Amino acid sequence: MSKTLTEIAQQLKETDKKVQLIYAFNGTGKTRLSREFKELVAPKNAGDEQADEAGLSRNKILYYNAFTEDLSYWDNDLQSDAEPKLKIQTNSFTDWVLIEQGQDQNIIANFQRYANDKLTPRFNEEYKTKNKDEKEVTVKAFSEVTFSLERGDDDHFGNLKISKGEQSNFIWSIFYTLLDQVITILNVAEPSERESNQFDQLEYVFIDDPVSSLDENHLIELALDLAQLIRSSESGLKFIVSTHNPLFYNVLYNEVKAKGGYILKRFEDGTFEIEDKKGDSNKSFSYHLYIKRLIKQAIEKNEVQRYHFTLLRNLYEKSANFLGYPQWFDLLPENKQSYSRLVMNFYSHRTLSNEEVAEPTEPEKQTVKLLLEHLKDEYGFWKQEEQHG
Numbered sequence: 484m485s486k487t488l489t490e491i492a493q494q495l496k497e498t499d500k501k502v503q504l505i506y507a508f509n510g511t512g513k514t515r516l517s518r519e520f521k522e523l524v525a526p527k528n529a530g531d532e533q534a535d536e537a538g539l540s541r542n543k544i545l546y547y548n549a550f551t552e553d554l555s556y557w558d559n560d561l562q563s564d565a566e567p568k569l570k571i572q573t574n575s576f577t578d579w580v581l582i583e584q585g586q587d588q589n590i591i592a593n594f595q596r597y598a599n600d601k602l603t604p605r606f607n608e609e610y611k612t613k614n615k616d617e618k619e620v621t622v623k624a625f626s627e628v629t630f631s632l633e634r635g636d637d638d639h640f641g642n643l644k645i646s647k648g649e650q651s652n653f654i655w656s657i658f659y660t661l662l663d664q665v666i667t668i669l670n671v672a673e674p675s676e677r678e679s680n681q682f683d684q685l686e687y688v689f690i691d692d693p694v695s696s697l698d699e700n701h702l703i704e705l706a707l708d709l710a711q712l713i714r715s716s717e718s719g720l721k722f723i724v725s726t727h728n729p730l731f732y733n734v735l736y737n738e739v740k741a742k743g744g745y746i747l748k749r750f751e752d753g754t755f756e757i758e759d760k761k762g763d764s765n766k767s768f769s770y771h772l773y774i775k776r777l778i779k780q781a782i783e784k785n786e787v788q789r790y791h792f793t794l795l796r797n798l799y800e801k802s803a804n805f806l807g808y809p810q811w812f813d814l815l816p817e818n819k820q821s822y823s824r825l826v827m828n829f830y831s832h833r834t835l836s837n838e839e840v841a842e843p844t845e846p847e848k849q850t851v852k853l854l855l856e857h858l859k860d861e862y863g864f865w866k867q868e869e870q871h872g
Contacts, residue, residue, distance in 0.1 A: 485754035488512055491747070492520040494757065495723055502713055502739050505725035505757070506732050507747035512755060513725040516747065517548045517691040520723065524687055545665070546689035547658045554654055557644065558627070567644040568607075568627045569653070579681070580661045581606075581625040589663075593656040597701045598649050601633045628653070648696025655693045655705075662688065662712060669718035689723045694731045706731050710738030774798055778855055787848040795851055796827045802858060816857050819850075826850055 486494075495503055507513050525543040554577065558568045571577060580586045587606050594604060609624040629642045630649075645653070669685065671677045690709070694702045713722050725747070726732050736744060748756045774794050781787045799811040808814060812824045826847055843851075 485750055485752070485756055488516050488519045488755055489523065491755055491757050492516060492523045495520060496523060501716075501721055502741055503721075503723045504732060504736055504739075504741055504744035505723070505747050506729070506744065506760070507725060507727060507749075509727045511727075511747050511749045513691050513727070513747065514548045514550070516725065517546050517689045517723075518550070520544075520687075520689055521546050542684045544687040544689060545658075545662065545685065546687075546691070547655065547693060548689075548691035551658060552651060552654050554657070555650065559644070566629065566642045568629055568642075569645075569650065570627050571625060573624075573626055575681075576661060577625065577657065579679075580657065580664060583679075584664055586660045586664065587625065590653075590656050590660045593659055594653050597652045597656065597697060597705055598645075599632075602643075602645065602649065603631055603633050604628045604653065605631065646696075651693075651696050658693075659708070659712075666712055666716045666718070666720070669720065670716065672717075685720065687721050687723065689725075691725045692727060694726065694728050699730060702728065702731055703734055706734035707738060710735055713739050775855070775859075778851065782848070782852045782855070785848070787843055787851050789843065791851055792827055792829075792843070795854060798858060799827075799854075814858065814861070815854070816861075819853070823850060823854055827854075 505513065505516075521544050554572050556570050556572070558570050581590075591604050595602065605628065606625050607627045609626065630645050631642060665682050665685065668677050668679055669682055674680060674683050677683070693709075694705060697705060709724070716722075724735060732744070743759055743761045745757045746760050748758065750756070774797065778791050778794055781791050796811065799814055803809075803811040803814055806814075812820065815823045
């Protein structure tokens with residue numbers, strides 16, 4: 484039965500599990516679900532709007548999603564074009580993890596593990612006056628970051644404006660370091676013995692897709708790190724993680740020893756469904772079968788659109804990897820390989836263009852049908868899975 488995102492958020496809130504994993508295609512509503520869940524658990528606090536928008540609610544929930552990147556923005560140094568800086572919109576949480584906990588070096592180390600070990604963030608050396616225990620003290624400020632490439636000889640090349648993906652990794656590294664510290668503090672059973680009590684009311688951590696810009700090696704590393712953090716939590720914290728990436732889902736599912744997960748679906752009328760799934764996406768989660776079913780339904784209804792070529796190519800890529808072929812197009816039928824490859828590349832790389840035609844031609848739609856049947860008939864593991872799954 485279809486539901487609103489608020490109803491699904493309520494369902495997640497009422498579930499008594501330490502970890503809930505959600506798989507959904509991009510554009511389904513994962514980020515909106517994280518915000519609905521946050522609003523349900525801790526309604527917006529006008530006194531800390533900046534932290535609230537970034538997903539850092541003080542009392543009951545920490546959440547990471549696309550809006551968390553709003554903690555940072557670029558000063559491009561338009562006058563001299565020499566020193567682009569990543570500005571950090573400081574709030575009580577970034578001040579806590581950077582100033583009070585002194586975690587800037589751990590943030591740098593985490594970032595380099597997920598990005599490039601030569602790409603080095605450098606926090607600014609400014610200082611500011613801060614009230615602490617009713618006294619004014621001068622502390623190091625962390626309001627901006629520059630990036631450079633280390634050469635290995637005590638020299639560096641910079642300043643650089645990093646990519647959007649690298650910027651996402653940097654913000655995730657701040658959040659991950661914050662979460663690590665929070666879990667360590669809350670693992671002290673007696674509140675009076677904790678070094679900070681500002682997280683005593685924390686109940687939930689909602690993480691939405693921290694892997695959108697990572698290659699597979701770094702993606703796996705991030706999943707393993709996150710799983711280790713979740714396993715180490717002993718305070719009763721509950722974790723909700725959503726993703727569009729089946730590999731990330733698989734690794735996390737197996738590492739936290741999950742008993743089940745969900746797949747989030749969006750219907751044309753704007754309602755949603757969250758379906759229980761057992762096993763990771765290589766088992767009864769049936770990621771490949773789900774995509775195959777979407778394409779098959781589009782073929783049967785003569786509703787093949789541009790994004791179905793992307794889904795079909797994804798199937799070929801996963802199948803080639805599974806079967807040990809070096810390239811996905813090695814699985815294409817020999818007599819139609821050139822044309823099929825051309826069409827698949829054309830639509831897969833233009834799914835977001837507003838200038839392309841809205842709908843593929845009839846011969847191109849027939850190509851989708853032919854290639855789906857070829858993959859199913861020639862590499863018959865789907866048939867076996869459908870019979871025994």
